[in-house]
Amino acid sequence: MTTHHFVAASARFLTEEEPLDEVLKERRRHYGEQGKEIDFWLVRNPSFLNAPELSEIKAKVPQPSAAVVSTDSTFITFMKLRLEYVLEGQFDAPTDAIPDPLAEDG
Numbered sequence: 001m002t003t004h005h006f007v008a009a010s011a012r013f014l015t016e017e018e019p020l021d022e023v024l025k026e027r028r029r030h031y032g033e034q035g036k037e038i039d040f041w042l043v044r045n046p047s048f049l050n051a052p053e054l055s056e057i058k059a060k061v062p063q064p065s066a067a068v069v070s071t072d073s074t075f076i077t078f079m080k081l082r083l084e085y086v087l088e089g090q091f092d093a094p095t096d097a098i099p100d101p102l103a104e105d106g
Contacts, residue, residue, distance in 0.1 A: 001094065044065075044104055045105040045106055048093065
């Protein structure tokens with residue numbers, strides 16, 4: 001089981017209003033230079049928000065939603081500070097409630 005950290009917001013905010021694509025491209029480039037494996041993903045309509053332990057966050061995130069998910073808590077803290085209007089959380093997966101941490105609804 002792995003702990004996954006995330007920031008979540010409306011899909012429109014993350015993919016249209018914020019320069020998220022630039023941030024993720026720069027991070028991918030940096031990882032490539034360092035020979036580091038990618039440990040972050042953009043997930044649209046994340047299924048993990050349906051888990052009972054994340055119901056409070058799901059209730060606050062406008063739909064349709066999107067999330068940046070990572071196993072690196074420092075990166076998610078950076079994203080929270082960079083993006084400002086997002087909700088931050090974490091979960092363990094795989095579990096019965098979250099069999100696939102990157103699964104998308106619909």
